[in-house]
Amino acid sequence: xxxxxxxxxxxxxxxxxxxxxxxxxxxxxxxxxxxxxxxxxxxxxxxxxxxxxxxxxxxxxxxxxxxx
Numbered sequence: 001x002x003x004x005x006x007x008x009x010x011x012x013x014x015x016x017x018x019x020x021x022x023x024x025x026x027x028x029x030x031x032x033x034x035x036x037x038x039x040x041x042x043x044x045x046x047x048x049x050x051x052x053x054x055x056x057x058x059x060x061x062x063x064x065x066x067x068x
Contacts (some may be wrong), residue, residue: 003043010049026054028056 013030031053038045 006015028060
């Protein structure tokens, strides 16, 4: 996916944040996925989005992987 398209999608996600989200966890997942796509391209990540991702991660911690 092109960098400009990813930026546009992230912008839309942030625009949704001006309204109270129905499901904050879903919003976190969307932001996390978009940032992971940017990470895969090696592009620099917007610091404010990384900070938001970290704040949301504290609210929705990733459960440890099960062994077995």
